[in-house]
Structures are given as structure tokens and as C-alpha cells.
Amino acid sequence: MDADQGGTVHVEEIFNALQVAVVDVLARMAMTEAVFVHREKLPRFRLDQEAGGMVRLTGSQEGMIGITSPLGVVREIVSRIVSLPADQLTGEDLMDGIAELANMIGGGTKSNAGLTNVKVSTPMAMVGKELLAEWKTDRHTERFVFQVDDGVLYVLAAL
């Protein structure tokens, strides 16, 4: 039986599945080690770094999963994924790259948590200085902080 056919998957299980997905996506696609540092509850779902991407979950589990990070970190990760020098990447490349990262992390979370009856939306992404995007939500929102090389990747979930 799939996990969400026998009842609701506990949010904490999905948070665990999310952390596994982040480490797996970065290791396999970017050959980058993501080390979990800590997590914190947030009052809102906010992408407040220079680059951000997110997907929505609909179905038996509703919510949002997003990533946000300084541009230099995203540039390095995308550079490793596409095997191109970081200084050759355009804004379009970075936007598509962070969108695809959000897509794979969202998809990986769904698979890891056995959320068979959940649909992951196509991703949206933003890149720009002084970026600030916020969604008001009454869902349980947490931010997970990962160390990647010399930078920090923030992963958010509102479930």
C-alpha cells in the first residue's frame, strides 16, 4: 500500500523525505555535498535570497516546497550540473537551473515520502538582487539550512 493511501503521512515524515531529497539531488546532479545544519519554524513562506525556486503540492497533501540561496551558490551548483564554467552562465541559465532543482527536490520529496496521490506543479523561479517573495500561509512552515561548499542553501516547506 502506498503511504498516503492508508492515511495522511505525518508532516514530520515529509520533512525527513525533503532533507533526503535535497542531499540526493545535489549529490547526483551536481556532485555537491549538502550538509544539514539546522531547521527553524517560520511565520511565513519567504524566498529572500538572490535566487529562488518553488513548486506547489496539490492532492492528498497540499503545500509548497522552495529553495533560495545567494546567487554565487546557485551559479556554482548550476555550473556543476551542466558542466559549464560558472562565468559562462546567463541569468536564464540560473533561473532554469534553480527551477529544475526545486522541481527535482519536490519530486524527490514526493517519492521518498510515498505521496502517491500528490501532484507536484511545474516550478517557478526568480533571480535578482534584493529579491523578496512571500506567500502568506497558515500551514506549518519550516526552513532547513544546508551548507554547500562555501555557501548556504535554504530549503523551505509549508505543509
Added chain:
Amino acid sequence: MKLLTIDDSRTIRRVISGIGAMLGYEVLEAENGEAGLKVLEQFAHEVGLVLLDWNMPGMIGLDVLKAIKADRRWQHIPVMMVTTEGEKDYIVKSIQAGACHYQTKPFTQEEMATRIMEAMGMGGV
């Protein structure tokens, strides 16, 4: 022989193009299903494998797969699904519609290279 990657993510198209080039293949790219079918109209006789995303704006991958397998001009071309959807139901639907391989994202370069070589009838690396 060419490969055709149909994916709305230029990141994934680039990754697959790089792996294909490493294996000695020219890789054609299309950013959606409709564009992919147009590429097939032009290059069907040269394409040895289609690598197809599932979730795309417009035609979803499953519909593109069905369209490929319904047209006798290119129904012989093997299709590999490349998608974040890892559930059994998606895999079964893909195989029933005629896909020969199923690769979930994320993947390592080695995993994808092995899949491509298997699909091209060359065994693993």
C-alpha cells in the same frame, strides 16, 4: 545516429546533450512535445533514441509518447522517459504506452550514460 531530448528544462537538455556528446552522439533538443514531434518529422531517420520528460507545459510526456508510437514513420524509435515521477503507476503507464526505459531524476552522469547505451543496444558502460 542522433538522440532527441524533449524537456522543458534547458538545464536537463544541456545535461543530456553533454552526456550524449561524451558517448559520441549528436543530441537534438526540443523544449516541449509539439516541438519534439516537429524535430522527428525532420530527423526521424537519424534519431536512434528519444529521451522524454513527463511533466511539461502543453502536451505531457505520456501524450507525446503515445503520439510517437501511433505514427508509423517513427514508432520504431525507442523512447526513454526521464522524469521526477518515480511511482509505479507512472512507470506502468509508460511501459504500456511503449517506452523502453524509465530513468528518474535526479541521476548521475554515469547512470544516464549507462541507460542511453542500454537503450541504444550497446550494453552498459
